[in-house]
Amino acid sequence: MLRGKIKDDQKGIGGFFFDTPVLLLIIVVIMIFTTSLYQVYVPIQKEKDRIAQDRTCIALKNNLQNYPQILDESSEKFSIEKLDSLEKENLNSYLKLDSDYSYNISFELLESSERWFFGNDLTSEENSEVGISSYQIPTHMVDEGGFSHLGKLKVSVWRG
Amino acid sequence: MERLRRTKKDEKAVLSMIDAILFGIILFIVTILVFQQFGGALTRERDLKSSEFRREVVHDIQEVALDSVIEKTGYVNLSHDQSRQVKLTNITVEGAIKDYLFLEHKNQDNEKLTYDLSGLESDIYQIYNKCAWDVSRYYFALGSSYETSELFLSNVQINNEEGLPPERAASTNTIMLGMHRVDLTLYIWR
Numbered sequence: 001m002l003r004g005k006i007k008d009d010q011k012g013i014g015g016f017f018f019d020t021p022v023l024l025l026i027i028v029v030i031m032i033f034t035t036s037l038y039q040v041y042v043p044i045q046k047e048k049d050r051i052a053q054d055r056t057c058i059a060l061k062n063n064l065q066n067y068p069q070i071l072d073e074s075s076e077k078f079s080i081e082k083l084d085s086l087e088k089e090n091l092n093s094y095l096k097l098d099s100d101y102s103y104n105i106s107f108e109l110l111e112s113s114e115r116w117f118f119g120n121d122l123t124s125e126e127n128s129e130v131g132i133s134s135y136q137i138p139t140h141m142v143d144e145g146g147f148s149h150l151g152k153l154k155v156s157v158w159r160g
Numbered sequence: 161m162e163r164l165r166r167t168k169k170d171e172k173a174v175l176s177m178i179d180a181i182l183f184g185i186i187l188f189i190v191t192i193l194v195f196q197q198f199g200g201a202l203t204r205e206r207d208l209k210s211s212e213f214r215r216e217v218v219h220d221i222q223e224v225a226l227d228s229v230i231e232k233t234g235y236v237n238l239s240h241d242q243s244r245q246v247k248l249t250n251i252t253v254e255g256a257i258k259d260y261l262f263l264e265h266k267n268q269d270n271e272k273l274t275y276d277l278s279g280l281e282s283d284i285y286q287i288y289n290k291c292a293w294d295v296s297r298y299y300f301a302l303g304s305s306y307e308t309s310e311l312f313l314s315n316v317q318i319n320n321e322e323g324l325p326p327e328r329a330a331s332t333n334t335i336m337l338g339m340h341r342v343d344l345t346l347y348i349w350r
Contacts, residue, residue: 022173022180029184036191040198051212058216098196112292135213137220138291140227150228152295 002131049159050131052149056101056134057157062065063095064105064155077140077148083107091118102160109141122158191285196345214329214348217296222331222346226254233283237261248280253287256280257304257311257344258337264309285313288346292328298348306342324350 044066064070070086072079097103103118124134134156233256236246250258263275284302292300293315301314304323312320329348335342 020304024178025177026183029180029187033187033191035195040195044198054213058212061216070298110295114184123223135217137217138224140224140294143323148227148229150224158232 005054046131049135053101053131053157053159054133056098057103057135057155059152060095060097060103060105060157061135061137061155063084064153067091067094069094075140075142075146075148077142077149078107078153079139080109080143080149083141086116086118086120097157100159101157103155103157105156106152106154107139107141108154110150110152119156122156132156178191210238210327211329214298215331217298218329218331218346218348221288221291221298221300221348222297222333223286225339225346226252226257226333226344228253228287228291230283230287233280234278235259235278238274238276239272252336253284256343258286258335258342260284260311261309261337261342263303265307272273281311281313284311285315288313289315292346292348296348298350301347302344303347304339304342304344307335308324318325321347 004100029074069090070078070082072082091105095103102120102122104117104122107116108114133153136152136154139151139153142148201305201327214267229250229252230248232247232249233251234245237244237246248256251259260277260280263277263280266273267275267277288300288302292298299314301312301316301321301324304311314317324347326345329343329349332343332345335344
């Protein structure tokens with residue numbers, strides 16, 4: 001019985017190698033397939049992260065526009081006087097930004113280029129490694145005399 | 161007998177290769193489908209991101225621009241063969257737009273009245289250009305109409321809303337002009 005079986009097996013030990021071209025072809029095809037999937041998955045994941053970051057940036061800007069510590073009581077515009085005396089710690093505790101993110105905020109008067117800056121400095125390394133969501137809009141800034149000036153508000157958010 | 165065995169073995173090898181090639185073709189088709197599907201998703205994500213940002217920005221620009229104050233502006237009343245300069249000081253852009261639409265309507269409605277409103281129009285444009293282009297780097301167009309008058313301003317060569325690009329974002333504010341509600345729409349794009 002056993003003898004008969006051995007006789008029927010025509011391939012022997014070396015028989016496995018008859019399938020080698022087929023195996024190689026399948027391995028190459030699977031490798032191409034997985035590489036393609038990876039090539040598609042990575043940019044989509046990056047884009048999703050970027051969208052989450054952009055939303056954080058918009059939320060930060062909206063919070064800032066409602067922060068009473070920097071708004072003029074009567075006009076509800078940004079007060080230059082209050083910006084002068086704003087503490088960074090107070091701003092951080094009010095904004096409550098997710099710990100995955102860092103931010104910086106700058107106000108600038110268009111006429112005089114006078115500038116107020118809050119948050120973290122962005123190093124050149126971070127700048128190159130992670131994308132930055134940056135939101136730049138015009139804004140009104142009220143001086144001590146109640147006069148409104150046109151300014152620029154820039155909010156930047158990045159991972160790190 | 162030996163020849164028959166060889167032929168059978170060869171046939172099996174060929175069949176295996178055909179199976180492998182078929183497997184490869186199926187995976188190739190699946191890859192194309194995945195690329196199409198995910199590529200579309202990526203485009204949608206990108207569109208969503210830019211449209212969300214633009215929607216927010218256009219609203220902020222419109223609010224700030226309408227609330228801005230023009231310190232000195234005016235128009236020329238050329239009615240009844242005279243030339244009278246009318247000066248306006250410290251008026252909001254919203255007020256300037258109302259004046260423009262009202263006077264332009266009178267201009268077209270009454271043959272005896274003639275106004276040169278180019279100064280007023282230019283000052284409204286300057287504020288919008290400062291807010292949309294100088295600060296935020298967006299192209300813009302502003303459109304509004306009241307009775308027979310129309311206001312359309314843009315920092316690109318477009319004469320009406322039909323020429324606007326499809327990827328624009330818009331914000332419409334309703335202002336009151338007398339008893340009439342007037343829609344004022346700002347479009348921005350990059």
